[in-house]
Amino acid sequence: MNNTTPPPNLLDEALQRHLVGMAPDAALALRETINAIAQACVRISDVASLGVLADAHGLAGERDVHSEEPKRLDVIADGLMASSLSACRHVAAWASQEHEQPHVSHAHGTKGGHLVVFDPLDGSSNIEANISIGTIFSVLPHRYRGMAPGAADFMQPGHQQIAAGYVLYGPATLMVLTCRRGVLVFGLDWRGARDTGAGNGPGAAPQWVLTYDDVRIPEHTREFAINASNQRFWEKPIQRYVAECVAGDSGPRMKDFNMRWVASMVAEVHRIMTRGGVFLYPRDTREPRRPDRLRLLAEAAPMALLVEQAGGRATNGTSELLDLVPDTLHQRVPVILGSKDEIDRIVGYHADPSENVSWQLFKTRSLFVQPQA
Incomplete structure (x- = not known):
C-alpha cells in the first residue's frame, strides 16, 4: 500500500530556518512567493528536459515587444511563471521580459505585498544546442498596498530587492537564491517523482533540496x-x-x-x-x-x-x-x-580611461587601434 502522505516541502523548511529573525508575516509571505516561483521552474525544467519531444524547440512564430522572435520555450516558460504567480496571494503584480507592461493580479493586485520581475528563459539561443539555460527572478516590495500597482511601482533600485535568484537548467536543475542573508543553492531532486518504489507513490512531487548554504565567490581569479x-x-x-x-x-x-x-x-x-x-x-x-x-x-x-x-x-x-x-x-x-x-x-x-595598451593577441596585429600621435 502506497504512503499517500505528501512529502515535506524541503524548500519551505530551509527558508523557514534561513529567515529566522524576520517578522513572521513577512517571512511567511516571502516563503510563499519563492515557492510559487520554484513551482513554476519545476515545470519549466520538465519541459526543457524533454525539448523537441515536448514541442518546445523552434520559434514561436510571432515577434515580442522588443521586435525579437521568441522561442517556443520562451513562451511556455513565460506562461508557466505567470500562472504560478497569479495563484500566489502575496504577489500583487509581475513583469516579464516578454511583455511591454506588467500584469496586475486580478485577485491580489491591491493586497499582495510583492512585485516579481523575471526573465522566463535566459540563453534562448542555446536551446537547440542543448546548452545550459535558465530563469532569472527578482522580488520587490509593493510599497503602496491598497492600490493596484503600475509600471512606475517597479522603478526601484536593486538594493530594494527583497530576494533574487536564478534557476539553471543544465545537467542538474539548480536554484541559486538570496534573501539578503547570503546565497543558498538548492538542487531539484526528481527521484521521488520518478521512482514509484521509493515510498512516495506515483506522481510524487520533486523536491528542492538545500545543497549549499553559504556561497562565496573567490576574490581572486584567472x-x-x-x-x-x-x-x-x-x-x-x-x-x-x-x-x-x-x-x-x-x-x-x-x-x-x-x-x-x-x-x-x-x-x-x-x-x-x-x-x-x-x-x-x-x-x-x-x-x-x-x-x-x-x-x-x-x-x-x-x-x-x-x-x-x-x-x-x-x-x-x-x-x-x-x-x-x-x-x-x-x-x-x-x-x-x-x-x-x-x-x-x-x-x-x-x-582613468586615458591609457591604452597594444599587447599582441594574434602575432601579426594588435587587438587595439593604436592612438594617433
Missing part, C-alpha cells in the same frame, strides 16, 4: 567571460582590461587567464558562483541607438544582488548596479560583475 567578437566596439577601459588578460604571463598582469563565453548569463554567473571569475557585457558602439544590452530589472539587478551577497561586486563600469534606478521597465545597462579584485581593477580603468 578567468573572464566576454563575447570577443565585439572587441572592436568596446570602450577603452574594457579594451585595456581584456588585452592585459590575454597578454598572459608576458603582459603587465604577469599571469595567464582563461576566457569563456556561453551566451547564457545564468550559466556565466553560475560558473562565477562556483569558482570565481568575471562576466562582462559592456557598453559598445555596435548599435549606437542601443549601446547597452542587458535589462536592469529582469537580469542585471537580481544577478548583482546575488553576486554581492556572495562577496563579489557588480557595476556598469562607473556605478554600482544596485544603485541604478530604472527609467523604464525594460531599460538596458552594461553589466560587469564577479570576483571583487578584478571588478575593482576594471572600475579603476573606467575612472
Whole structure:
C-alpha cells in the first residue's frame, strides 16, 4: 500500500530556518512567493528536459515587444511563471521580459505585498544546442498596498530587492537564491517523482533540496567571460582590461587567464558562483541607438544582488548596479560583475580611461587601434 502522505516541502523548511529573525508575516509571505516561483521552474525544467519531444524547440512564430522572435520555450516558460504567480496571494503584480507592461493580479493586485520581475528563459539561443539555460527572478516590495500597482511601482533600485535568484537548467536543475542573508543553492531532486518504489507513490512531487548554504565567490581569479567578437566596439577601459588578460604571463598582469563565453548569463554567473571569475557585457558602439544590452530589472539587478551577497561586486563600469534606478521597465545597462579584485581593477580603468595598451593577441596585429600621435 502506497504512503499517500505528501512529502515535506524541503524548500519551505530551509527558508523557514534561513529567515529566522524576520517578522513572521513577512517571512511567511516571502516563503510563499519563492515557492510559487520554484513551482513554476519545476515545470519549466520538465519541459526543457524533454525539448523537441515536448514541442518546445523552434520559434514561436510571432515577434515580442522588443521586435525579437521568441522561442517556443520562451513562451511556455513565460506562461508557466505567470500562472504560478497569479495563484500566489502575496504577489500583487509581475513583469516579464516578454511583455511591454506588467500584469496586475486580478485577485491580489491591491493586497499582495510583492512585485516579481523575471526573465522566463535566459540563453534562448542555446536551446537547440542543448546548452545550459535558465530563469532569472527578482522580488520587490509593493510599497503602496491598497492600490493596484503600475509600471512606475517597479522603478526601484536593486538594493530594494527583497530576494533574487536564478534557476539553471543544465545537467542538474539548480536554484541559486538570496534573501539578503547570503546565497543558498538548492538542487531539484526528481527521484521521488520518478521512482514509484521509493515510498512516495506515483506522481510524487520533486523536491528542492538545500545543497549549499553559504556561497562565496573567490576574490581572486584567472578567468573572464566576454563575447570577443565585439572587441572592436568596446570602450577603452574594457579594451585595456581584456588585452592585459590575454597578454598572459608576458603582459603587465604577469599571469595567464582563461576566457569563456556561453551566451547564457545564468550559466556565466553560475560558473562565477562556483569558482570565481568575471562576466562582462559592456557598453559598445555596435548599435549606437542601443549601446547597452542587458535589462536592469529582469537580469542585471537580481544577478548583482546575488553576486554581492556572495562577496563579489557588480557595476556598469562607473556605478554600482544596485544603485541604478530604472527609467523604464525594460531599460538596458552594461553589466560587469564577479570576483571583487578584478571588478575593482576594471572600475579603476573606467575612472582613468586615458591609457591604452597594444599587447599582441594574434602575432601579426594588435587587438587595439593604436592612438594617433
